[in-house]
Amino acid sequence: MRELDGRVAVVTGGGGGLGLALGKAFAARGMRVVLADVEEAALDKARAELPGATALAADVADQDSMDALADRVFATHGAVHVLCNNAGVGPSAAPWLWEQELGDWRWGLEVNVLGVLHGVRAFLPRMLASGEDGHVVNTASGNGGIAPIPSAAVYAVTKAAVVTLTECLKGQLDGTRIGVSALFPGPHMLRTGIFTAERNRPARHARAQAGPVPRTADEIAEAMRAHGLTPEFTPVEDVAEQVVEAVRADRFWILPPSDRTDALVRARADSLLTRSDPAYLREAP
Template sequence: MSAVVVTGGTRGIGLGMVRALLGKGHRVALCGTDSERVDTVRAELPGTLALTADVTDREQLRALWDAAVEEFGRVDVWINNAGISHDRTPLWQLPEQEARRVVDTNLLGALNGSAVALAGMSAQGGGHVWNMEGLGSDGRTVAGLGTYGASKRAVTYLTTALAKEVPAGVSVGLLSPGMVVTDLLTHGYDDAEELAKARKIFNILADRVETVAPWLAEQAVTRTRNGAHVRWLTTPKIIGRFVSAPLRRRDLFTDQERTR
């Protein structure tokens, strides 16, 4: 069984992966910035090493690495999952502090986590680092989400570059969860009509955390070749879902799903 660290592991996809990894017998350490949520997860998931840490602070991530190594003996897989979005608004209307917080968390957090994990894995003789993709990673643009998309595009570039410079025995890769029903997916829709239109697409292409996270967790511990790019929502799957949409009624937002 592997020893895995998940940043941003107290909610959403991160928490879903933590649960799935524990269910398969892996040893898991996680971090989050909300100490109350960290305490709650620690209580709900006995055996988990749950610490409060801010991914924008490299020293705090070094402390997370050290705690995981002390607890498990080594870290086999490190997942830079922590990420946040912002209100759907043009860049020139987005407050500077909000833009900075998104870039710092999504990009600087991945930089810091990668630097800490790669150095530690080099010293221990091996390991794998995953960075999490999101909207914008493939170059697709959405009005009002330029800052978030740019941060995720940069994470993809960063990971591709890291694959060319990792030390011997260490590897990196990208996890792409597709559209997952979390607060990030629906965040920032102030117009009810716009949200209703978006939900029609989400009900075709999106999935719940409990569907995607176990699959991602399994890939994270098994597909650890250097440069791996693991995608949940592939092009054939997208085409298939649109083709079958008239026959498949899904409502991911009211816990109802049926096929006719």
Template sequence: MTLKLAGRTAFITGGANGIGLGIARALAGAGVKLALADIDGDALEIARAELLPLAAIETFVLDVRDREEFARAAKDVEDRLGPVTLLFNNAGVAGGAPVSRLSYELWDWGVDINLHGVFNGIRTFLPRMLELGEGGYIVNTSSGAGLVAGAGAGVLYQSTKFAVVGLSEALAIELADEDIGVSVLCPGPVATNIIERTRALQPSVTRSMTREQLEAARAKSGHMKSFLAGGASPDAVGRHVLEAMSERRLYVHTDPALASLVEERARAIIEAMPTQMLI
């Protein structure tokens, strides 16, 4: 069925920065009421001031790890803007460390935000969508790094982003008979400040690092910042997401750079399969 956006209410985590804000701008132009959730209260105020002339908007300071806060936000959104039928589980972090230095604390922090935060959004809003019976859409933000492993992204980041892809694929199957679409956004580089914001939030791994290790980490961070700076604009990604929703595309990509690597990975998986079932 064709999904009409105008008049619906969207809940966007990580909505005050980067891709989330790009999606919010695109939705505002489509006549959607906006509920922006972000851990950054100052950025929320700036986003609200920008978007208020364009759309009805409410903002919520929210840590996506906090399920009770999710529930409170959902109730407040319904009271102020109406029921949420467009859900964008976009909040995420890019943190990590070499696996030899990957502490339990850092692992739990990254998994709680990048994976559990997505499920928390689904668990909070999907039952309401189903009960309402007016259809809807869920977009989960993963990454190109959730499709193929590569140097630089790290075990923590790639594990969580691969998981979001699998979660989204399974969710699409379960909702196939419902009028609720599912897409998983797997962007390549996008010009955001996610590296800086992640570094400001993540548990420290630098206290016991040698000077050489610190210099290597800083060089890697600088390379990643430059890599992202040359990527797509958040606004272009936001418009592209809405186009993908209109076509009910499960996978949403922002560039073709990983195509050959994804094909190589798929071929390796298939070639590793036995020719007949083991007995």
């Protein structure tokens, strides 16, 4: 996908955070951008910040909703070239994974895992049939995608699944004109709305008991400072630029350079190779 000008990009979770930054980066390359999101307020903000894009309501957890989105985008634009399955949620963690309510698991799996699959199912067949160059970017996370943070088990499990799904897709699409990338946003956390994702929890997955009160990214940073840690954030714009570069270069791993990440990758691989217990499991900040 060397040439982006005039092509069509669809970004799920495009109403805010990283998704909106991706939309802006693609628009800056002359792409026609469709931002899809379940949160109406986020879509309104996206319309104000990126008036050239089309902002549409769609729920990645619902195949019918994603199919309707694809129908509308293909009818309007005639093609889709870049698909970013980016929408994601992080249900607030329970102390133990066996105490995490099934609604938390179902919500996390529906959005983070099935959401990616629904996007692929809705868009990929027509992208392939078009015979044009294309690219699918799936947003994973270092938590789970590289090594899990056990205290955030639901999120970690879903993001491990995103990586495996994306690897399978890459294997199956080799030899076609559709490139694939697994995105690990970072290397530091992003100052986005993911930490208050509970705002988008659907009623069908309502908690039976009140969970922990979600903290914003800034509140998490404050708590880290109180523990003598120095919080670091990666600007969403930097991640969006990495994605544009990777799409152009047809690079699979979008994994920014980081000694900390590399050490985790090695520690996990070493643990497997030496059949020794995982010594790389870490706690959330």
